[in-house]
Amino acid sequence: MSCHSHNKVLPLKKFISLLTPVVNALVNNTNSTYVNRHQKNQQKCIITRQEKMTLKTEKRDFDKAAGSWDEMPLRVKLAEDVANTIVSKVAISQDMTALDFGCGTGLLTLQLQPLVKSITGVDSSQGMLDIFNAKIATANINNADTLFLDIDKGGILTGQYNLIVSGMTLHHIKEIAPLLAQFYTVLAPGGTLCLADLDLDDGQFHDDSTGVFHNGFDRASLHRSFTDAGFVGVQDVTAAKIEKQGSDGQTRKFSVFLITGRKE
Numbered sequence: 344m345s346c347h348s349h350n351k352v353l354p355l356k357k358f359i360s361l362l363t364p365v366v367n368a369l370v371n372n373t374n375s376t377y378v379n380r381h382q383k384n385q386q387k388c389i390i391t392r393q394e395k396m397t398l399k400t401e402k403r404d405f406d407k408a409a410g411s412w413d414e415m416p417l418r419v420k421l422a423e424d425v426a427n428t429i430v431s432k433v434a435i436s437q438d439m440t441a442l443d444f445g446c447g448t449g450l451l452t453l454q455l456q457p458l459v460k461s462i463t464g465v466d467s468s469q470g471m472l473d474i475f476n477a478k479i480a481t482a483n484i485n486n487a488d489t490l491f492l493d494i495d496k497g498g499i500l501t502g503q504y505n506l507i508v509s510g511m512t513l514h515h516i517k518e519i520a521p522l523l524a525q526f527y528t529v530l531a532p533g534g535t536l537c538l539a540d541l542d543l544d545d546g547q548f549h550d551d552s553t554g555v556f557h558n559g560f561d562r563a564s565l566h567r568s569f570t571d572a573g574f575v576g577v578q579d580v581t582a583a584k585i586e587k588q589g590s591d592g593q594t595r596k597f598s599v600f601l602i603t604g605r606k607e
């Protein structure tokens with residue numbers, strides 16, 4: 344009997360001992376499959392988040408846009424409107440040295456160039472500056488020059504200017520406070536800073552948000568930033584109104600402010 348049961352027990356034990364690694368392997372395999380899938384999903388989430396972050400923080404390729412930049416009438420008109428507003432707010436004279444930060448192809452710079460002693464266009468896109476330099480050469484302009492400088496990559500402005508202007512560039516700059524500090528440093532006493540940019544636009548102005556670090560600006564908070572940087576007599580005015588069709592085909596209205604401040 345015992346022999347019989349012994350005979351029966353042994354194959355069962357053997358069977359279990361044979362089965363155990365198989366079961367373990369199956370369980371482990373299922374676990375590892377689950378873990379792999381879980382990890383893969385997590386990785387996918389991380390990559391998606393990183394891609395989104397890259398898109399949000401990536402610099403826009405202005406070199407690519409340079410060749411056709413002036414072809415958009417909206418940009419030409421906007422530069423004219425901003426220039427006219429600057430002229431209405433600041434007593435510009437022929438003895439002034441001026442700087443246009445984020446000058447691009449010089450649309451705003453060339454509006455002010457005939458009114459000042461000299462004007463320097465600063466930009467981080469060589470493609471934009473090439474177009475601007477060609478305009479300077481073609482028109483034989485001798486009081487305008489350009490300077491390649493990327494403020495977000497540690498570029499430092501030098502020199503002394505009586506007037507600093509900038510049109511539609513501020514929203515492409517990551518950190519506004521250090522830029523205002525640099526403007527203050529290179530502004531001569533009595534000089535004026537004039538910045539034109541979008542009022543808060545809820546991200547609707549740009550079809551592609553690459554390199555857009557601010558969805559427009561709240562004028563009141565920009566006022567405070569001006570004051571914090573040391574500027575006095577800070578004022579803002581609406582410089583332009585724009586109607587623009589988005590990529591969804593819908594036409595929306597936007598406004599552009601000009602904020603000015605003086606260095607005492």
Ligand SMILES: C[S@@+](CC[C@H](N)C(=O)[O-])C[C@H]1O[C@@H](n2cnc3c(N)ncnc32)[C@H](O)[C@@H]1O
Nearest residue numbers: 405445446447466467468493494495510512515
């Ligand atoms: C929207 S465009 C405006 C160009 C011009 N002011 C106009 O009204 O046509 C912005 C310009 O700012 C320049 N820019 C962007 N980031 C910059 C940076 N970190 N330092 C200097 N210039 C920058 C771009 O290369 C581009 O030419």
